[in-house]
Amino acid sequence: MKIKQTNNFTDYQKFVIFILAITQFTVILDFMVMSPLGDLLIKSLDMKPSHFGIAVSAYAFSAGISGLLTAGFADRFDRKKLLLFFYTGFIAGTIFCGISTSYQVLVAARIITGLFGGVISSISMAIIADIFVLEQRGRVMGFVQMGFGASQVLGIPIGLFIANLWGWEAPFLMIAGMAILIAIFIALKLKPVNEHLKMQRDKTAFKHLLHTLVKSNYHIGYMATAVLSIGGFMMMPFGSVFAVNNLGVTEKQLPLLFMVSGVSALVIMPLIGRLSDQVSKYKLFTISCLWMIITCVIYTNLSATPLWIVMCLNVVMMMGIMGRMVPSSALTSAVPDMADRGAFMSINSSLQQIAGGIAAAVSGLIVVQKDKFSPLQHYDIVGYVVVVISLISIFLMYRVNQLAIKRAKESGLPTSTPDPESEIVPIMEV
Template identity: 75%
Template sequence: MDKQQSMSFTGYQKFVIFILAITQFTVILDFMVMSPLGDMLMKSLDLKPSAFGIAVSAYAFSAGISGLLTAGFADKFDRKKLLLFFYIGFIIGTIFCGLAESYATLVAARIFTGLFGGVIGSISMAIITDIFALQQRGRVMGFIQMGFGASQVLGVPIGIYIATLWKWEAPFWMVAVLSIFIAIAIAVYLKPLTAHLSLQRDKSAFAHLWHTVSKRDYRIAFTATALLSIGGFMMMPFGSAFAVNNLGVNYNQLTMLLMVSGVSSLLIMPVIGKLSDKINKYTLFAGASVWMMVMCVVYTNLGVTPLPLVMVFNILMMMGIMSRMIPSSALTSAVPDMADRGAFMSINSSLQQIAGGIAAAVAGMIVTQESKGSPLQHYNTVGYVIVVISVISIILMWRVNKLITKKQKYTQVTPLQEEAPQNLNEAL
């Protein structure tokens, strides 16, 4: 692959980036909308922070379990069919969330949604790794991760707005309707992805799962991903409640705050994606992690703060979060062999979801609130825990970077359309 080819995308590749990005938009929005609805849910359903933490983590735990259960099958089927199957299940689960009328039914609906939605990200990652070369993946990750920012710019503010007009269930109906149209586009326009099927050697799904988990290099990447997720998820569930009850932000200002943070993400992510393809991905990740640690400590120790200053701190913190997500995703995507990509991504996504669920539950145990509307207590402790976890993540990602550097000495990673080695790890 020459330099020009590695720098440009074909028309079909652009479509794949778009459809996966908008798919991620709906999945991320379905998960993220729980956080800004947090204060509303805690008041309307009379929930304590620990109970709300469980409602958030229920999705993550079920998603993680689902990913582990499906990992052995992830490389046994056409990736397009897998994506459609789990996306349709996700749509059904989101509809159930919209129908929920109590805390118990909401938690049950979140569990069902997580069983399907949690696998979609790993299938998308496997598709990206199949179609795009490593030299392109930084930019691809940048565009795919724009779903995160877009959910804040468009989805979350609109979700909060319609929730205030009707009820907290309304945003889930919005996600479900949009997802139906996306599922139709996937079914009609996405091409089958079956070339990996010819590389399969394991006779059973369990054997393939064990084969993937047993590789030492993979386990290092899995651990790094899990710790990254714990650090990333701990602040999220109580972000809106902290802004409202501690920083003095009202609901109208909260919508504006989320939009500003989302716009900054949309602007930052393509830049970081291009940058991660030009400079060392690990260097970018380490620098962004240090920046994020500083901003987390500063932000979680704030009291009542003017809205413009809260916006500035949110943007600065978002810069750190986004600038470490993109290079770390690109680095991790280079670890698995072609025959193991689906299983690797499923397990990696599962650990990510489970770690996120643990983070949300632990944050719910750390954070306390004396009464409705009173300031959250011990939120700054969450910031300090994130710092410790982030330091360990930097060390683990350094090991992942070393593995990839060593691997590239033996072979050049290429997209699936070209002749690629079947077992890169054996070369080591």
């Protein structure tokens, strides 16, 4: 039975949103927990900031390589089976992180986790694009990406609490245990996602990958995603180190700081998602970028600051970050054809991860810490770099928006509506 093309969600669509959201929650939490554990890891494993940057970027680089290697196969299998395969590998890698005994072993574990976990987001995006029309995707992205906020509200504070009790390894084992239950739920309840298989024309996986790579209309989507990722990854790895050693936030206050930021994300995400389906996604993206730029400059130039002010600035900055993520994801999902979505999303995810890995590594080279208890230096320079990159992303997303408008015109849809890029695309059978 085909899902009716309407702006209202069916019961099954609601289930898909839920299952993808909790899957994303575990994957995002696995990556996000590295930042709040940063200060603890640096002190426990006697690492330098550059070493921690490598530990963070190891996941991103391996995820990027994995995405490129699997892109040619992404549209040749049932997306449910792909999701289960890579999610199982992600679980194994996360367990490996939890039993790591040294910095070198931890880096190896992060590489394995990235090889599998980095592809899951692109598979989820392809499933969303297959099941939901563009007019619905803003809300869908808002709900699915609530995993970002939920990881800060529930996962990170609980993870830090567990880490303080049983060591930094414990949060990874907690994530793995939760992910095992979710994998069972996916296997039993999610229906096959295979309508795209009827549209495949490329005889081999390599030809499909090459076809998706060289298609000129897709290049601007790749560039926009890569640039956005560089800006997003530069500040994040050293967030907890900066908060503890520069702003005067204590280790016990860190969970509260992340929880407040996460609650704000949980509230903001659905609102942004609904708003992006009602107004121009590009205008919303631009306003959010400018909002984040102002907050970023203020935050990275702070010294010792009262906790309540740090919390307020984090909430304000979160509004800008979330305001960029939702409309940019929805706009980018309009770039590929249905037959290329899996490959496009995999390549896009690869570029996102590789760009993020480069950003984390470069950030680790910019910031300096005399010893593991001294203030972090040059974090303000990281903030200024983020400003420049954010301005570039505004221009690139404008190009993506123009491509979406062009596709709407070619489809014969009206372009005088408030959000002309909102085209209707075929919905898969489920």
